[in-house]
Each structure stands twice: as C-alpha cells, then as structure tokens.
Amino acid sequence: MEKLLLIGINTRSMIESGLKLNYTIYSTSYFSTSDVPSIENQKIILDESINPDCGVFEDKFSSKNILNVSKDYLDEVDYIIPISGISPNDFEKKHQKKILGNKDISKVEDKYRFYKEIRNEFLTPETFYVNDVDEAVEIQKNNPEVQYIAKPLKGSGGYNTNLLNNQSQLQLNCDEKLIVQEYIEGINLSSSVLGSENEAENIVNSRLLTQHDFEKNSQFKYVGNILPLTEKSILAPVKNTDAINREMADTSEKLIGKFELIGSNGVDFILNKNGLYVIEINPRIQGTFECVQQALGINMLEAHIKACQNEIISIDKAKYYSYKKIIYSPKTVKYEKIDLNNLYDMPHLGSITQKDEPLLTIIDKDKDFDKLYEKVESSSQTVNKLVNNS
Template sequence: MKILEDLALEYVNEVDYIICNSDVDVSRFPRNKIIGNVDTDFINNKYKLFKLLHKNFLLPDTYKLTDIEEAGEIVANFPDKQFIVKPVYGSGGMGITWYNENLSIDGDFILQEFINGDSVSSSFLSYPNHDIEMITTSDQIIGSKRLGGADFKYCGNVTPYIKPSDKIVNISAKISMMCKLVGSNGVDFILNNNNVYVIEVNPRIQGTFELVERSFKMNLAEAHINSCNDVHVDIPSVQQFSVKLIPYCLNKGYYDLSNIPFVHDISKQDYMFKKGEPLATIITSDRILENAMSRSEQVQKLVYNSKK
C-alpha cells in the first residue's frame, strides 16, 4: 500500500480530490484535498468503536487484551460461546482467527464473541448533516474454503442482498449520525435470526464499490463527491445482480490469467504467488442471480486451472 501512496503523492497537486480506501495512511495527504472522512481512528480501532456503539446497538462481547492467558480466563467463563481473536486495526478479515490457548500474540489484540449468521454489509451515502441515502445491502462471502479463504478472510460479495432489512437501514442511519460520517460509507452486520449485530463500520469506499456501480448503473465516485458537497444524489433502481469473488492461491506457483474473461487485478505472469495470497478479482453480473453466480464459479475454475 505504501508504494501506491507514494505514487499518488506524485500527483497530489494535479487533482481536485483524494478519495481514500481501506489501509491508506490518510495523514500522508493534504487534508484540504481529501474528500470524505478524515479523523477515523475511533472507528478503525475496533475496541474504540465497540465502546462507542455497544450501549446503543447489539454487538458481540468484545475485550481488548494483551495476554492470551487472560483471554483464556474470559473464554472459560462462557462455555456456551465461541470466540475469535482480531487485531485492533485491520481490514479484509486479515489476522482474524479462532481463539485457542496456544496462540502467540505480541501486543494488544481483540477477543470477540463469535456470532453465527448471515454476514452482510450496508452501502449508503452520508451528507454533511450526516443523514443518509441508503443504496443497498450486500451479502458478504467470508472464509470460503472453496476460494481458499482460510478462517475469516474476505472473499467477495453478492449485490444486492435478496432479503433487505429495515433494521439495517435504521442502524446505518443512526451510526452515520453518531460517527459524523460523510460520503460513501458502510456497516458490516451479522444477521442472527431476528437479531442484527453490528460488527464493523467502514468510513470509506467499500469492497462492494464495483458491484454497486454495475448493479445500479451509477458512478459511485461521483456520488461520493456530491454527497460530501451536500449535493443530493438520486439512487437508481437496481438493474442486475453482481458477484465478486476473490480466489486465494491454494498452491504456490505461477498463473497465466491474461486471457480469462471477467478477471481483474491481474499480476505479472512472472510473479510467483504464495499460498494464501489473492490471485485476482472476479466480477460478473446478470439480471438473474443464479446466472451471475454460475458464471463467476466457472471463471474461478479457469483461474485455478491457469496454474503453469
């Protein structure tokens, strides 16, 4: 990411706006150029976010710790619950794993109750008064073994989620107000029966960016800029389903992805992928969900079969 930041800094005086995504060090860029949320440490820090939201919304039990033995004492007090361990900062599910007493962790970490259910994310525009215009909800693909996504790695999305919830809209609106959000934002949820758990807040362009644009035939970057500038955005009706898959390398080696359709984020052919690294991004769309899913799965097979 630092390499991309360095490249971006070369053009910083030639652009009107800077739109930051996840893992970007916002402090490296001029504040007057950034359009969107800037002071987001209280959101990106998973424990600070828990402290901010847990009295108003349903969240998993969350603890900030430095000692794995202390984590074991907490886990022992809740024999009917499962727990996961997270870094205090992070995105994409990286570094998240199941708790076990043999884990070796340096520094602070998060011990969090595991909630089983559907993983979904909202996507909305926030205006300067922090009111929102809801765009959609997407199904999240997390830890897919078929895609090589061990544990809780982010493996893609399906947009839109076919079972929309008024609770998600209401909670997203309240969180936008509490966190004083502007621009394109999202919230990650777990839907467990009738319970809606808040997992994370994404104060930036999300991983569903391309899917929202394809499904709604809209320019989300333009919508982000307009909403930040308090220019009302009309959300188009959904036109089609979009599917994003991120296949991870199952066995280290070289892959020739150059002639496979619907594949993006392609590395050079002389790059040797290590096991567990993302190979590429697959994006498909269709008015019928089953067709979009089937096509993405066919492309996934081509990606894995392209190993030299």
C-alpha cells in the same frame, strides 16, 4: 483541471471511474495489476520487473511506505481519496484538509472504542480490549461456554482474524493491539451508505463473503460480495429479506448519522436467529465499489465525491445482480494468461503469487441470479484448476 489523488492498496477500479470525471487523476497503490489503466501520474510499490515474487501482503505492506512514496503527490494535488489500507488519521494535518471523505475516523477505526460507543444502542457482540495473546486466551478459559474470535484493534479485510481456541492457533503479530470479540455464527451482510452533512442514505445491501463461507475453516479474509440482497443472493434459507433490508437501511443510516460520516461508507452485520448484529463500519469506499456500479448503473466515485460536497445523487433500484469473488492462490504460482472475460486485478505475466495470497478477482453481472452465480463459480473453478495444474 483539479487534481485528484487515489491512494491505497489497489486503485485499479477507482482509476477507471476517475478517468470518466473532470479531474486529472493521480494514483499511488501497493499492488500492480496487469489491467490497471496507465496514467501519467502513477506510482506502484510492487515492481515485478525488479522482483517477480509479490511476497506475503501482511509482511510487506506498510501504509507509511505508501505515504512516503506519495510525498510529492500529496503536496501537488487538490484532493485526496484514501482507499482501503490507508487511514485518514495517517496523513499530516495539511494533507488531511485535502481529503474528500472522512478526516477523523478514530471512533470507528478503533474497534473497541466503536463497541463502547454503540453497545447501549445497537445489538453488537461483546468485545474486550486485550494487551496480549495470553490475556486473550485467559478470557476464553474464563468463559468456556462462549466462542470468541481475536482480531486486530484496527484493520480491515478480515486479515489476522481467527477463532480463539488456544494460543497455538492464533496467527497474530505480537506487536499488534488486539480485541477479543464474541463470535456470532450467522450470515455476513453489508450495507452501502452515502452520507452528507445533513443526511445518510442506504443505497444497496449485499451478502458479504469470507473464506469461512466457502471453506468452513477459521479464516475470515474478505472474499467478495453479491448484491442486491434478495432471497436468492443471501445464499441461505431466509425468507424475510425485505424486512432485513429495511432494518439494515435504518440501522446503517442511524450509525452513519451518529458518527457524522460523509461520502461512501459500509456497515457490516451478521444475521442470525437473535437478530442483526452490528460488527463494524468501514468509513471509506468499500470492496463493493464495482458491484454497486454494475448493479445500479452509477459512477460510485462520483457519488462519493458529491456526497462529500453535500449532495446525495438520485439512485434507482438495482437493475442487475453483481457478484465479486477474490481468488486466493491455492499454491505458489507463476502467473500465465487465463482467457476468461470476467477476470480483473490480474497479475503481470510471469509474476509469482504466494500460496493464500490474492491472485485475481472475478466480477460479473446478470439480471438472472442463477446464471450469474453459475458464471462466477464456473470461472472460479477454472482458475483454481489451471493454477493447481500449473
């Protein structure tokens, strides 16, 4: 049986899907969750049995560390699928050859390079490359009528993305390479696309959720998704969702073809009265993974692998709505069991999650959108209440 390594920040959902396929599954992940399947070949960076405090992700996570820990796996396995947190460009060439997915993502991973590649073809926010925070602030001063955001040149999940008001409000690592981008106020959307050597096919669109959607603050961390995209799930007074879906499908397929991407990819947009802005491409399996599986009734890992092998599987329309919501801890908390049936990525009992770090994930599905939304939001309120009262 061929050996497949899943490697990234959190491999729990991919392991569950991988165990249903004809591979021997290997895994290296940063996070350790209490619900991750136990497999023979598994390495986890965080070990709560040694230190129950999970710390601050941005301070402790290192893709180089995960690759270093995985050295023997990288040599042993037949195939590798990097997940969020690991770039194919981080691997040595001998290991890059084993990747099922995009092997060179430099044109889309570098957000300024991506902007230059698409600015003459697609609606996209004006973007500047800057050498430091001072230069970012100077751009804002010279264009007071425009609101900007500052974000890392590379990265995902909305980490270290901030509204650019003044230097004191920037929470950025000075060693990080930055871009300053025109801030587009609107509705965050995402398109899931399968790409092969010969074609690209949009399989579903979703409402992408950030902290800004819920708290109306200047934080843009990824919180989750709702799919498929309809007049209800868009969570805004927008009536022409069929036309929006068609435009998203057409644009995302063109982009995946333009950059010759294969496997599962995501294209993020912002919609407002001026149109549909292209924000970025995520050239890997996305955070919508389990929502897509629930709504479409497919094994998303299998769909990704087959697309990489030049086969786009047949996919029917969504049979369910699916909603994923990441709960960031409202305070530093020692985890105690919470009895809800739609919780995933739960910490180990007694482990400590710092304030504003990811605590757990709520994922649910239903054919009725209103019932689904009520279930997920009710679970969200229950979790936050229990944590705040602990």
